[in-house]
Amino acid sequence: MIQQIEQVLSFIMEIEKLKNVHRKTKPVGLTRYENSAEHSWHVCLSALMLQQYANEPVNIDRVIKMLLIHDLGEIDAGDTIIYASETPENKALELAGIRRMMALLPEGQGEQYIELWREFEAGESNDAKFAKAIDRVPPLLHNLHGEGHSWRDNKVTKEQVFKVNSRIAKGSEPLWQVLEEKLQGAIDDGLLK
Numbered sequence: 656m657i658q659q660i661e662q663v664l665s666f667i668m669e670i671e672k673l674k675n676v677h678r679k680t681k682p683v684g685l686t687r688y689e690n691s692a693e694h695s696w697h698v699c700l701s702a703l704m705l706q707q708y709a710n711e712p713v714n715i716d717r718v719i720k721m722l723l724i725h726d727l728g729e730i731d732a733g734d735t736i737i738y739a740s741e742t743p744e745n746k747a748l749e750l751a752g753i754r755r756m757m758a759l760l761p762e763g764q765g766e767q768y769i770e771l772w773r774e775f776e777a778g779e780s781n782d783a784k785f786a787k788a789i790d791r792v793p794p795l796l797h798n799l800h801g802e803g804h805s806w807r808d809n810k811v812t813k814e815q816v817f818k819v820n821s822r823i824a825k826g827s828e829p830l831w832q833v834l835e836e837k838l839q840g841a842i843d844d845g846l847l848k
Contacts, residue, residue, distance in 0.1 A: 659761040666759040672730045679736045680797035680805045691726045691734060694793060698722045702789040708827045711781040721775040721786040724768050728752035736805070737794070738815045746776065778825070788826025792834070795820060799837055803846035813838075813847045 676691040699719045706715050726734075728749025735745055753772050757765025774780055778787045798805050806816065816838060824831035841847040 662759060662761045666756065669756055669759055670727060670730070673727060676726075676729045676734050678734050678794075679809060680794045681801055683797060683800045689797070691729050695723055695726055697793045698790050701792050702786065705789060705792075705827065705830060706785070708829045709781070709785040710826060710828055711784075713782050713785045717771070717782045718786045718789070720768070721771050721783065722790065724753070724772050725775045725786070725790070727756055728772070731755065736809050736811070737791075737819055738809065738811050778822075785826035788823040788830060791820050791823050792830070795834055795838070799841055799846070803841060806847055813842055816847060 673692040673695070674690050677688045678691060678694055680689055681687060682689050682693065699722045702718050702722055703715060706713060706718070729752070731752030732745060732748035750769075750772070753769055754765075757769050759765075760768075774783050775786055778784055794805065805811070817835075820834065820838070821831065823834060838847065
């Protein structure tokens with residue numbers, strides 16, 4: 656038992672590195688960039704508050720686990736803006752990082768989390784569809800309430816924003832309706848071109 660606890664503590668220390676993975680958006684009202692650990696906290700709380708708007712019933716515990724696990728691969732792979740990150744090479748780096756970290760856990764414990772990561776990435780189950788939808792919300796809000804800083808700095812077009820984020824509807828059509836209206840407002844205001 657002592658050895659197993661030591662292994663879990665090693666894992667806990669390793670995931671501290673997520674706090675040093677900087678994302679491409681700035682928290683609302685701040686000039687610094689968000690780190691991936693902050694993003695994980697934000698999406699989990701967002702999922703908890705928005706769960707009633709999921710298209711289908713979801714197991715919020717599983718959704719939160721997916722959201723806590725899905726960015727851990729960035730410790731090894733780094734963060735890449737969503738509009739450029741969905742490449743096989745990037746996903747392979749993230750999966751390798753997830754596997755490395757889960758191997759720190761006592762034998763047999765990490766596999767369930769690797770499977771949750773895979774389920775999230777596949778985006779086919781109700782839980783994964785909702786988790787992937789919620790994962791998009793904070794970055795959109797950061798841009799909508801931060802003068803489109805990340806879109807502008809990374810030369811992201813309105814077509815890219817709509818293509819990637821319209822997937823929110825797969826997990827929550829009502830949420831996408833509200834956000835789509837806000838994005839239309841961003842176009843009208845010149846924040847998104």
